[in-house]
Amino acid sequence: MMLRSVLASSALLATTSLISPALADDPLRVVASFSILGDMVEVVGGDAVAVTTIVGRGEDAHVYEPVPTDAANVAEADLIFVNGLSFEGSIERLIEASGTTAPVAVASVGINVLMTDEDDHSDHSDHSDHSDHDDHDHDEHAHDGHDDDHDHDEHAHDDHDDHDHDEHAHDDHDDDHDHDEHAHDDHDDHDHDEHAHDDHDHDEHAHDDDGHDDHDHDEHAHDDHHDHDHGPEDPHAWQSLDAAQIYAANIADALCDLDADNCETFEANAAAYGEQLEALHQQYEAQFSDLEASERVFITAHQAFGYLARDFDFTILSPQGLSTESEASAADVARLIDQIRETGAQALFVEANADPRLLEQIASETGVSVSDTPLYSDWLSDEDGPAATYLAMMTHNLNALVAALVTN
């Protein structure tokens, strides 16, 4: 009995010291769910944070298998960053199971969420009519009225403190694909509304307890669409340089909450990083500016580049079913071949570390050449690889697009 209470009190002491990082001058122990987010946290946090990632470089969060050291890292963390938008899947259960008391910050809060389209799969069963291509336009939803929010003059990105974190802007999104309504012009209100996030009916925190191995959103009655397991919200928001600026601001906010002494540094880092990201955005927008709409088409397997496509007005030909998670049907492949023939798309990218065989067959059937530069979607390369940091990754991907679409 005595022994047990001694153990209990020493455990309590240990816990107390864990959650009071300010007592020591050690850097904050921060865990990020995957490598790209980890890199962003390192940039914003600088020397004041020590970052570990759960899903490391070159590893795919979609097929992540937890190992005990991950749970240990999470348990000892002062702060945990996740992407949100149901990207993490089983990693959220790992965080829960680790018993950590650290706050979990969602980096994607306040971004302009892209919905994966839901309607255009209903025509799968009626595949016989190949001449009717009107209903094959995959990216219609993503691009509708996109001109408005693509106008960067309105974004006022110079001032990174005033990103619009207002979750209310997303309330009507479950049914509504129209991204124009995001009201990007009211940037002044700096409305980082933490409480709004709670009642935002997204199941990031709600679905820990019901065993969702497969990222499935039951809430959205979406079960019949197993073609993209993430659910209706596209989680790959870091592929948008715009959204990444909001990520940086969110990271700075979360770090400030735990380490007020270094808050100014965090915010300055986030602002400087945001400017770099915006500069990159402007630079490539200029490079793509001469492309006609019909030339802004490329083909890739994984549906990870929706945000990139939205930022730069690209159309991606990439039928559901070609992701790493599911097996393609003949109908999917036939549809993609039809789309390629119809649009005359000439740029085909395989993804780094992904299985290229099917795309290679499609390329040979349509006469499209496969780009020799693979795109990076969900993870960073090794430190000496082409996508060692988030900035390097985006530069690499955009350069590959320039090489395939502009230079040729």
Added chain:
Amino acid sequence: MSAYDFLIAPFADYAFMQRALLGGLLIAFSAAPVGVFLMLRRMSLTGDAMAHAILPGAALGFLIFGLELLPMTLGGLIAGALVAAGAGLVARMTVQKEDASLAAFYLISLAFGVMIVSLRGSSIDLMHVLFGSVLALNTQSLIMIGSITGMTILTLGIIWRALVAECLDPGFLRSVSALGPIVHFIFLALVVLNLVAGFQALGTLLSVGLMILPAATARFWTRTALSLCALAVALALLSVIAGLLISYHLAIASGPAVILAAGVLYLASLLVAPRGLVRSNLPKHRHKVA
């Protein structure tokens, strides 16, 4: 929709469908007869076990050489051969029967394979690589599948008499010839070869399907080894064509579609075939009078 649109157009319009058809038909020609002998030798589940046993070899080949057909195929062959030989030797040299020793060896092999996969981390969805797709058959894969089909048919022709004799009475062949174990191992090699060919197109798990399901279906209709083989091949060919058309028209993943087509044929035969559920159990008027 005309019959042409439904049956012919998918294959006429798309080269990938032609490749899928060719690959599937080649596999049907060689896997179905192998399945017949697996069934006659009461080794139907051996195919399943061997499919798992292939995993570590293919995974190792992939991890060392990348997504190259030859190393992955050879790796799978070697792993399969080791498991088959190990299980066979243990069964012949100890008290343990072959089902138990095979289970032990394939489980060791499977665990080894999963370990290799996780050692590498999960940078690529290795399971997806191992699962293959009949829609992604490149020329190299087709050549390999074709070679295996040729080799299988040739080998079956050579060992046919011994195989049939051993199926009918294993003791007889053993008593008149020392060839029994050799024939057995050659046959196991054919099983592994066909699984390796199959996993290019259908993946490690489903490649067994084209082997066993048509053979089991044929058993409802006929008895002799030759007619069983012929019918099993016909059923496998039908499954491949039907599965690809289903995958095309209904947007269903092609691997499962092919195997499910074979499954439907099995269930239908179970109901209506002479040796099926219904007609076997009907009262037999003629012979009851005795």
